[in-house]
Amino acid sequence: MGWTDERVEILKKLWQDGLSASQIAKQLGGVTRNAVIGKVHRLGLSGRAAPSKPARPAFKAPRPAPRAAAPAAPRRIAQPLAVARPAPEPVRYVDEAPGTATVLTLGAHMCKWPIGDPASEEFTFCGRRASDSPYCVEHQRVAYQPAQTGKKKATATELARSLRRYL
DNA sequence: CCCTGATTCGC
DNA sequence: GCGAATCAGG
Numbered sequence: 001m002g003w004t005d006e007r008v009e010i011l012k013k014l015w016q017d018g019l020s021a022s023q024i025a026k027q028l029g030g031v032t033r034n035a036v037i038g039k040v041h042r043l044g045l046s047g048r049a050a051p052s053k054p055a056r057p058a059f060k061a062p063r064p065a066p067r068a069a070a071p072a073a074p075r076r077i078a079q080p081l082a083v084a085r086p087a088p089e090p091v092r093y094v095d096e097a098p099g100t101a102t103v104l105t106l107g108a109h110m111c112k113w114p115i116g117d118p119a120s121e122e123f124t125f126c127g128r129r130a131s132d133s134p135y136c137v138e139h140q141r142v143a144y145q146p147a148q149t150g151k152k153k154a155t156a157t158e159l160a161r162s163l164r165r166y167l
Numbered sequence: 168c169c170c171t172g173a174t175t176c177g178c
Numbered sequence: 179g180c181g182a183a184t185c186a187g188g
Contacts, residue, residue, distance in 0.1 A: 002180090003179085003180085020170085020171065020172085021171080021172070022170080022171080031181085032181070032182080033171090033172090034181055034182060034183080035180075035181050035182090036181095037172060037173075037174095037181090038174095038179090038180065038181050038182090039179090039180080039181085040172090041172095041173080041174085042179070042180080046172085046173085
């Protein structure tokens with residue numbers, strides 16, 4: 001499907017309305033979001049209403065060029081729970097009474113996934129290197145996902161069971 | 168993982 | 179001109 005005058009008008013309209021490229025592509029049909037973005041740029045209407053973001057980092061697109069093999073990022077072994085005590089940075093366990101549950105060993109960039117019974121002396125946090133989010137890559141998925149994809153909703157007990165493996 | 172726009176370049 | 183592939187970021 002090509003860009004007829006009519007489709008271009010729709011594109012302009014929707015883009016101006018603030019719809020995302022993928023949403024516009026879905027609505028138009030027959031095009032991908034890449035096609036939409038490409039067209040948007042060629043039409044010169046890239047900038048929209050106050051993204052509040054720099055939009056262009058000024059200097060950041062040296063263009064990699066080589067289309068061949070992408071280098072696999074070296075994987076780092078998970079950092080074990082700290083044995084020694086680094087600079088204490090008290091963190092309150094969100095579900096407990098204020099002031100009772102604090103963990104002295106949890107640093108700013110350590111996974112904050114709770115492990116064990118918060119009431120117990122053994123209670124701790126995952127503590128591995130946290131990527132984005134307060135969690136490590138493994139727990140991040142569990143923390144931010146609706147538990148199951150595709151399948152039916154998990155019952156409370158099913159959810160609890162699936163979560164147990166992370167404790 | 169889901170998503171966003173930006174850019175390049177073979178077609 | 180087009181848009182897939184890729185990048186960079188949320």
